[in-house]
Amino acid sequence: MLRNREIMILLTAMCIICIASCIAAAAFFSFKTALFTLFTSGLLIVCSLLFTCWRYREIEKLSSYLRQITSGNYSLDVRDNQEGELSILKNDIYKVTLMLSEQKSLLKRDKVLLTDAISDISHQLKTPLTSMLMMADLLNDAKLPVVKRTEFIHSIRLQLERMEWLVSSLLKLSKIDAGTVEFKKDRITVKKLIEKAVEAVMIPMDIKEQMLLIEGEEKASFIGDLNWTCEAIINILKNCVEHTPTGGVISISFSENVLFTEILITDNGEGIPKEDIPYIFNRFYKGKNAGEDSVGIGLAMAHSIFKSQNGDIHVKSKQNKGTQFQLKFYKQIV
Numbered sequence: 001m002l003r004n005r006e007i008m009i010l011l012t013a014m015c016i017i018c019i020a021s022c023i024a025a026a027a028f029f030s031f032k033t034a035l036f037t038l039f040t041s042g043l044l045i046v047c048s049l050l051f052t053c054w055r056y057r058e059i060e061k062l063s064s065y066l067r068q069i070t071s072g073n074y075s076l077d078v079r080d081n082q083e084g085e086l087s088i089l090k091n092d093i094y095k096v097t098l099m100l101s102e103q104k105s106l107l108k109r110d111k112v113l114l115t116d117a118i119s120d121i122s123h124q125l126k127t128p129l130t131s132m133l134m135m136a137d138l139l140n141d142a143k144l145p146v147v148k149r150t151e152f153i154h155s156i157r158l159q160l161e162r163m164e165w166l167v168s169s170l171l172k173l174s175k176i177d178a179g180t181v182e183f184k185k186d187r188i189t190v191k192k193l194i195e196k197a198v199e200a201v202m203i204p205m206d207i208k209e210q211m212l213l214i215e216g217e218e219k220a221s222f223i224g225d226l227n228w229t230c231e232a233i234i235n236i237l238k239n240c241v242e243h244t245p246t247g248g249v250i251s252i253s254f255s256e257n258v259l260f261t262e263i264l265i266t267d268n269g270e271g272i273p274k275e276d277i278p279y280i281f282n283r284f285y286k287g288k289n290a291g292e293d294s295v296g297i298g299l300a301m302a303h304s305i306f307k308s309q310n311g312d313i314h315v316k317s318k319q320n321k322g323t324q325f326q327l328k329f330y331k332q333i334v
Contacts, residue, residue, distance in 0.1 A: 128159035216254035222261035222329035235298035244269035272317040
């Protein structure tokens, strides 16, 4: 303990003060007063040293605790629920420990998710690649009929377009997750947004002879990024078109109030099984009614885009009765 530089400085200072006090007492009062001053000062020095030693032992315990935290042990509890600065420090350290433990759990979960995502991506890319390799080998046959050759070339093109969409979507999702996307904060008129998004699904809707109904407040608007939000809504509309039968109806309504701007996208299609609803916004999740070409990215991307713009998305669905997507953009509180 005496090798501690801070304690030695404190002890030296207190001894000097004690000796100076005794000399002053002897000079101005009496020898007895000097002895009493010496005894009192000595007692104060001992008490101070004992208190200082106790504090250093507590600090050493905290140091040991911190060393165990750095080694990955987050199970220790250093709190003592007492008053004083040292107790406050212990409680603050414990709070930091809990935060580190949570961060470790999140990182571990993210690592598992990343591993699963890579596995899913590999699977999604492997299937079209295998198919294209087989067709490429068949195209090498000089005796292959022209009709088959044209069919294989068209199929290869479709597979390449699918792969391009998959890679592009994954890159966009990665940018959103990493927080590197700078969403614009423009005033967007909902009517203009819907008109732009609908253009991307008009052809498949015409093919399936589906009816589109749009109604809403002309002045309804919100603050956000037009292009990114449009992409999110296109993904939702594509999902509706895919799961709505020929001759079905898709309706879009929108409104604005003091709290949020709301967009409702409803279809009368096959609906989503109840057990699938909690997971439809998870990346790579494919429900029971998912199509063969579905990879489970569109709705996940829409969810990420809305969440990144102070928005939210909910879904209500009943099998064989249809699905409704409820989109909300909350007002910015100044």
